[in-house]
Amino acid sequence: MQRSIRMKDVARAAGVSVMTVSRAFRADSSVKSNTRARIMKAADDLGYVFDSTAASLRSQRTDFVAVIIPSLNNANFAETVGGLSDGLAESGLQVLLGYTGYDIAAEERLVEQMLRRRPEAIVVTGGRHSDRTIRLLRAAGIPVVETWDLPDDPIDHVVGFSNAATTQVMVDHLVGVGYRRIAFIGGDRDGDTRGADRRRGFLAAMASHGLPVDRLVGAGDPPISMQHGADAMARLLDGLPETEAVICVSDLSAFGALAECQRRGLDVPGDIAIAGFGAYEIAGVCHPTLTTIDPQSRRIGARAAEVILGVLDAPGAPRRIAIDPRLIPGGTTRNA
Amino acid sequence: MQRSIRMKDVARAAGVSVMTVSRAFRADSSVKSNTRARIMKAADDLGYVFDSTAASLRSQRTDFVAVIIPSLNNANFAETVGGLSDGLAESGLQVLLGYTGYDIAAEERLVEQMLRRRPEAIVVTGGRHSDRTIRLLRAAGIPVVETWDLPDDPIDHVVGFSNAATTQVMVDHLVGVGYRRIAFIGGDRDGDTRGADRRRGFLAAMASHGLPVDRLVGAGDPPISMQHGADAMARLLDGLPETEAVICVSDLSAFGALAECQRRGLDVPGDIAIAGFGAYEIAGVCHPTLTTIDPQSRRIGARAAEVILGVLDAPGAPRRIAIDPRLIPGGTTRNA
DNA sequence: ACCGTTGATGATATCGATAACAATCGCTGT
DNA sequence: ACAGCGATTGTTATCGATATCATCAACGGT
Known part of the structure; x- marks a missing residue:
């Protein structure tokens, strides 16, 4: 633990002042190139490692x-x-x-x-x-x-x-292509405030289309995982089988929901449609690909x-x- | 930008020395509880935020x-x-x-x-x-x-x-259940040294079973993604259609490979088997679930x-x- | 009442770098 | 050869906390 090598030691070894060493270690400053080389060699030989704690304190940066x-x-x-x-x-x-x-x-x-x-x-x-x-x-x-x-x-x-407004875009899209009985799978708690905002956006959008919002499925505590999505989809299919489309709080839960449908032999989107959020890589790779929103x-x-x-x-x-x-x-x- | 409030200021406001303030801000040390309360109140009123840069320099921790x-x-x-x-x-x-x-x-x-x-x-x-x-x-x-x-x-x-030894376990397992023409999908470069080790393990294991290693598919530069896996699987299916099983460098590429098979209407594992690595969440959620290795x-x-x-x-x-x-x-x- | 002990607090030096200013070097033009 | 100027290097004080040692009050046992 003899991490006791300081700039002073490097300075002595290179035959210059600490200030010159300090300058040599910064990009901008003016040090003659062979002086800098000598300093760097000395530093390397000694195994000197710059101490940015001290530098930060003094420079306030x-x-x-x-x-x-x-x-x-x-x-x-x-x-x-x-x-x-x-x-x-x-x-x-x-x-x-x-x-x-x-x-x-x-x-x-x-x-x-x-x-x-x-x-x-x-x-x-x-x-x-x-x-x-x-x-x-x-x-x-x-x-x-x-x-x-x-x-x-x-x-x-x-x-x-706006997570709410963006979710409305998705609802509008689904309504536009003819879906009416649309469910939302999201977190129970508001710990994930973006997730909660998406749920609010879903409610507002459904209301604006005059559609009922009787298909909210709580998936659990955030982070909402694939498994949460699969479980929530299972409950939805069991409880509200006439659902036409499901919007999930993220692509992860959407993929879980998709997998649950495939496990049951349901056709997506024939029997039920699924949409996600996030444009995760999986959305473009899974089969079929997920309708989603790219938040950039x-x-x-x-x-x-x-x-x-x-x-x-x-x-x-x-x-x-x-x-x-x-x-x-x-x-x-x-x-x- | 008048972040000029220091311990000294808190000390003055609380009517104690800086040393006492310093002690109050640490859990262990001995400060009378009402003194500490007074200090904390003063600090809060002043909007003081402890400066750990200075503390680190002095304490060397x-x-x-x-x-x-x-x-x-x-x-x-x-x-x-x-x-x-x-x-x-x-x-x-x-x-x-x-x-x-x-x-x-x-x-x-x-x-x-x-x-x-x-x-x-x-x-x-x-x-x-x-x-x-x-x-x-x-x-x-x-x-x-x-x-x-x-x-x-x-x-x-x-x-x-050992990434190599662990991959051998997977090869042994697949050979044990009867697969012989086994391919490996992994990175081209050795930037991902763990991935390279897994490939080495694959080669060694195949050799130990007396099986040919003529089915190495380069998937690209790390990180090997789902899409890499899908693309590599496409090339594998086109070029070496009699392949019985594929080991992928990770579950992500394995899932991509699986999706590619599903896209082509192939049955997994009927037509071809797939194994991954990593026990990512997707391994347990996708349908069918992925054979994988949990690295804990x-x-x-x-x-x-x-x-x-x-x-x-x-x-x-x-x-x-x-x-x-x-x-x-x-x-x-x-x-x- | 005395001494030792513990608990709480204070005074001073210091961690290892950089800012600010001073000094010197090396070169140019005349 | 020398003033003048930029480039390079040096000196000193300092950033804001803590280590260390000192001080002082309160207290208990004999």
Whole structure:
């Protein structure tokens, strides 16, 4: 544990001052190229590893952005994080990732822990948070970006879309091709606020078409998995067999529902139609392919990165970036 | 941006010294309970947020563990990270996550960046790394855990299994139930070293049964997706139609292969059998269910956490923890 | 009443880098 | 040869917390 090699040691070995070593370790600064080479060689020989803790304290720059998502194991959020990472990488910003398990209280703890590390900006998922979370974020003095939602009263910046409105698009589409008895499979709890918003959108859309909303199936606690979808579909088929179409809160549950139908020998979409949400890879690979909505997960991350870089460069008014999810017709619903 | 509230300010407001504030913010230390309450109230009123950068520099403790995985968007690794996080949380250790995109050079950069932040320990995926990565890790002076592999000459600690040996188990199983003309669908490149090891295991196992290995299908660059699997299966069916069974490098590609068969109206396992790897959720949900191998992803993470907590508490010899993947027979292969 | 002990709090130096400013070097033009 | 200027390097103070040691009050046993 003799991690006692400091810049001072490198400086001595290279015959320069610590300040010169410090400059050599940063890209921009002016150090003669053979001095830098000598320093780097000395550092390498000594096994020196730069200490960014000390650098951060003095410079008051940590060069990372905190990103909080509900779950690691979700391709949509992973894509968003990928878009963010790539977008920020060019400016030398790293992502520090945390996940909440769809728990508002966990989000609060995580936000506080993140802020203690003094990120340059913070990205959160969704537009609903605990009061204390909102207070912490407002007071943080750094850019805050809410994603995957388009709240009316954002904390600061927003990059996302309305989950409710987007679900209405799906309902409109299904009604447009002739489905009437439409069910919704989603989470029981509101821990997944985006899921809850999709259910609200479903209810509103059905009402606007004058259709009954007597086919809401609770699938359990988030995250709603494939298995949740399969189980919910089983209950739906047993309880309300005349259902014509089912909208699922995500492609994962939609695929589970599809598999349950196949297990029972039902024809999809002949006997029952299925739609999902998220444009997960499986939607395009399974047979038949899933009718779904592409929320443009990666673009959300890329845009969020642009917002962050923009306001870090030149602070300005809160930005509101609306993403346009696209409906992707698939083989699990009829097309006309 | 007046994030200028420091402990000093809280101390003044609470009428105590900074040292007492510092103690109040830590769980263990001795501060009279009403003094602590007064301090906490003052901190809250002022909107003070603890600065862990400064704390880390002085105390030389960062209380986080660096974890490097190939890809965020992979349920197996997400599970491992979940197991790690949960296991470390009790000791107040946080996970700092990085991902390499299956790129050895990216791993090297990431390892260096992580070490600059002075983690308490570091977890990497796989047992093959660049020379410089190995040198950095060996010299880091902190516990290093390699996971998802069981290398002969580990850097320090290991928690994992042999990908080659595990694939042999699958081959043995398929040969045992009568399959002979067995193909393997995997990545072209060795960027995914675990995938490459599985291919090696396949070759060795086939040879040990005296079977020809003339059915290797390259699916592309990692990460091997469902679509890769579907495309590879299409080529396999077109080129080598008498194939009896296919082992895929993961359940994702296996599912893609399955979907391709269903698209062509082939019966699985009647016309052709399919096996995967990873025990992803889809393996148990799709119809028919996939024959796969459960690598016990979460347990890998949990065990790694135990190793870390153990050696941080009492340094000792490198530990080698073998995980026992289990074969899970599914509906995509016959059982006898 | 004395001394030792425990519990609570304070004063000071310090972690390892960088900001800010100072000093020097090397070259150009005249 | 020398002033002038940019490029390069050095000196000193400092970021915001904690380690360490010191101090002081309260208390109990003899």
